[in-house]
Structure formats: structure tokens, C-alpha cells
Amino acid sequence: MSDLLERLRGRGWRLTSQRRVVAEVLDGEHVHLTADEVHARATARLPEISRATVYNTLGELVALGEVLEVATDGRAKRYDPNAHRAHQHLICSGCGAIRDVHPHGDPLAALPAAERFGFTVTTAEVTYRGLCPDCGP
Amino acid sequence: MSDLLERLRGRGWRLTSQRRVVAEVLDGEHVHLTADEVHARATARLPEISRATVYNTLGELVALGEVLEVATDGRAKRYDPNAHRAHQHLICSGCGAIRDVHPHGDPLAALPAAERFGFTVTTAEVTYRGLCPDCGP
């Protein structure tokens, strides 16, 4: 993710301290933070950053394809910086913990043409749910 | 769904006019309504039904396994009465239309033990996305 900022600058992004901090907070492969969590961590480094800017920046990163938005439940969306390697999510129904997982095969291939109803289908998102070792079976 | 009410009564549910109306609104195989849409349709038949009761009743139907909750995006949850036949969802990124679809095989089987991290995995939910015929390719 360290070169993310350079990549974005190449795309005409204006590099502000706020955007830099948000990108730094999201750095790492296995992070799935809510917007509020991002804001809290960003505030630790840049006390005056506003919620609106965090939302704006996350929205831009998603639009640019650098971050994935994950709507795991009806609650807050989570932001996943691991956008450059296909993966799915495994979520604990007990505590909400999220892991990136890599199932076999391409889930898109499982949907036959007859079940596509004329749609141009582009993505298949799989959410596995269960109980993590801590939450017991 | 017409026998749903009888089934619920057998489970000790008190059969009120409000619950009957909510169940009737959800009747049908290919409905994916938000709580507010359910409330709007319920109000047409029973003007004084409250939002709280609609939320309560939907929550109970979900807990009883008669209705599925579908969190397709970060917006309102949708309620799917087609709970007794396994299926997945295909969503148009343009207009939000939702279709029930039936992919080949069991998506759960695609997740190898090594990718389960000790979780007891019980469900796999697949969301296909793309553009419907009306929204064009």
C-alpha cells in the first residue's frame, strides 16, 4: 500500500495530509475497518480530521478500485484494502470477526446462462458464516 | 405462504391482525421488500399499523426461519419470504433489481478445510452483481 499514494497522485489526486492519513490507516492486508474506526485511528494521527473527509476519502478509494466496500450485515460498511487479490469473506456469527478466504474455483462459473436472466454478470461475492474457535461450535 | 399463519399459531404465536397483514404482504415467491416498503403496503390494508410492529414482526419471522434477511448493500435490509428453498441473489448494479438464482453445486464445498481457520462454517451466501437487460451492458 505504500505506493498507493504515488499511484493516486499519478491519477490527479491532490495529496493532502488527511488523505495520506486515511490511506495509512488502511494499510495492511487483513484489515476490515468501519468508517468510524478509520476515523478514530485517523484522529490519533491528525486530531482535526473530520468525519466527512473520512467518508469522502473512503468513497474515492472505493471508486478508484483501491479499496473494497464490504456490507456484511445491516450495520456499518467495512473497508477492505486488499482489493488487488480476489478473495471472499468468512464471518463469525458470534463475535463478528472477519477473515479473508480463498475458495476453490470461480464462483461466477457456477451460475449457468439460464439463471442469468439476460444480466451481464460481472462479480460474485461469497460470504461464509459460522462460529470461530473462540465462539465455540 | 398461506399456511404460514397456521404454522406459526401452532408454535404459540398470537395471531393479531397486524401480524396477519405483514405475512400477507410478504406472500409470494419473488419479493424482496425493505421494512419501509412492507410498512407502506401493510398500511394500505391496516392504516394504523406502526413501524415498530412491522420491525418486530419481521424480526420474529426471521428468527423463526420463515423469512430471510438479505443485506445487499449498506442500505436497508430486504426481507425474502422464499426461505424454504435454497437460493442466491443476482442484483442489478444499475437499478437495484433483485432476482433469486440457483447456481450449480454447493458453494460451501468450495471452501477447503485449510481456509476455514477452525471456524464451524454453516452457510455460504452468494451475491452476483451485474447489469440487467434494461440497464444495458
Next chain:
DNA sequence: TCCTAACTTGGACTTTGTCCAAGTCAACAC
């Protein structure tokens, strides 16, 4: 160093959902 369009800010506002005390009523007993 200046200029300006782009960015940020705080607060008001919206949407979606939850909670609660008070009132109502379905179902059972008689």
C-alpha cells in the same frame, strides 16, 4: 509568491432501526 480549483470542516439533516412506558386485545378458563 500568488492564484485558484480542489479539498476540508462542522453542523444540520436523512435514513434505518431500536427502545420503552402505556394502552389494547387474543386466547384461554369458566
Next chain:
DNA sequence: GTGTTGACTTGGACAAAGTCCAAGTTAGGA
């Protein structure tokens, strides 16, 4: 049929998550 009672419903207050906007600030090119 009537009475009783605990379960159900109601409206309104509240909360969480996110959007919007006018005013102020600033990155980066000239």
C-alpha cells in the same frame, strides 16, 4: 358470553450510519 391476563401494539424519543452544504483552507501549478 364474560372476565382475566400476559402478550402484543403504539407513538414518540432516541441512536447509529451516512449525506449534504456553505464557508474556510490549501496543494500545486503559473
